[in-house]
Amino acid sequence: MSKSTPRYHLHIENGRKRLPILQITAPILAAALKRHPLLAKQLRVTVGWDGDIIDDALQTADFLIHWNPPRENLRERAPRLRWIQTTGAGIDVLMPLNWLPRDIALTNNTGAHGDKAEDSCLLAMLMLHQRMPEMMQSQHASQWAPVFTTPIAGRTVVVIGFGDLGRAAGRAAKKLDLNVIAVTRSGKAARPADTVVKVSAINRVLPKADFLIVATPLTAETSGLINRTRLNLLKREAFVINIGRSPIVDYEALREKLEAGELAGALLDVHSPEPLPASSPLWKTRNLIITPHTSCDDPRYMHFLCDTWFANFARLLENKPLKNRVDRTLGY
């Protein structure tokens, strides 16, 4: 039985300083190849760490999986390269895409975060509504200080962005019988939102929010979207949740409003920089819950990435358009 020569070369790049859950380790790769045996036969796979073999690999690679692909003279260094898969959903760190030759497709990992994000939005809304920051502080001080709150049903949540994460936030809200207003680029109806408005109408809906959930990618349009003026449109009783990217929200204005009691609470999962330095005043801000970029990540994340990649590889072999392809102009 002769072994057929693989037709394609896939290079996978890892970084030792990245979180373990974001690494395609040998066992994860072996398991993925085993789950897709026919497709695997077509591939020669190389795995590099921190650029150790990247120059050699690029010379023959057809496909690349990399969170931060090499950009300088890419076409010259990688003459056969036709597809780059990033390992995250947000590609804000790769923008603008003027380094990317037009005949190289770029796909992201959107869709891998929904289930976990739905749980996390449920948790965030209930923790804030039931005043857990105060209650946990009382526990820390060994103080019995009950805070009684009504059931959460019937409140209104405004969700900024209604992609993978925003829809997950919407599903979480509907499980709690909340009213969901989504703010999107198009303003077109989208389940499970009760109402969808264009981003140009955002100032009209912010005053209605009991919860504001930021779940949009970071782009030129969303950077600074939730600035001090817009935070001032929220009710004093409102809560802010950010699972998107930190530059979308003015954290300094948010911190000041929380300390002044002009907002009821917030949960911030995304930060600049990450890890958030110990010196940041956010850690100790009143009624603010800090989570360390965990709200959308499942420890099985790289397994999902491999499966998504193989499904797309099958589409490529059948000359079908790739899924999760990033729009060069929109940036997501």
Next chain:
Amino acid sequence: MSKSTPRYHLHIENGRKRLPILQITAPILAAALKRHPLLAKQLRVTVGWDGDIIDDALQTADFLIHWNPPRENLRERAPRLRWIQTTGAGIDVLMPLNWLPRDIALTNNTGAHGDKAEDSCLLAMLMLHQRMPEMMQSQHASQWAPVFTTPIAGRTVVVIGFGDLGRAAGRAAKKLDLNVIAVTRSGKAARPADTVVKVSAINRVLPKADFLIVATPLTAETSGLINRTRLNLLKREAFVINIGRSPIVDYEALREKLEAGELAGALLDVHSPEPLPASSPLWKTRNLIITPHTSCDDPRYMHFLCDTWFANFARLLENKPLKNRVDRTLGY
């Protein structure tokens, strides 16, 4: 227009040391009478505080609303009394009922806690599953220490007791796509549980629990039910939630298991005594969330109690059996 003389006397007793949300204040009473104008016409209502007018009131009262009714020589002191409404759901503090003449009905406030309990069980399961005790401790120490967890769907919850609170726990669990095993006295099928077993089979289901939720009234049968031996039947990865009454669970055994890492976490909402003293080691126990008996109480609680009472009063006038009547033997 002559004013008709009310036929019945209702006495309501309040306690100044009780929580404000458990007091039927003048505005709450006035609003309730206004919501039920026809029924209100039949009533003369007196309101006492800490027993100031109780002896006089009992001489003519037909009905009594009291969290802790007078027990000594009750029939002699209250010749007309036929119905006592307690303000809580649990009547464990009134047991045994040998002080209660058989011709006086006793009703409790079961049914008022379900919506809030459902939210609280959702919150408790997600907080524990997503390791919020560790994350909040890291925040307190200004430390970036991500803990990545899978979505919660598919886990198994064992619910002890499937009345108002237990069914609320079951609904919360089904919203999270969990498998629900209820443990009840009868073992009869009950929605939304996937499986119901008799309490005699409890040792068989405890090893299956990812979450154990205690939501049963305190009775002679449930006191000490979750003892050290039964806690030892739980998986190391299991979480314990108590929204019932504290004497059902051996807290000292639970504390030791949490500190030893033999259980993954717990949330305790009910305590002995309440308020839990600052000296209690529970406040600082590893992976333990303490809430101050807030998980089932809505600030609108006394409004609900009044409405429930008036609905029952209408039934009494129509010679229908009262709802929420306590079984003298079972104790709930």
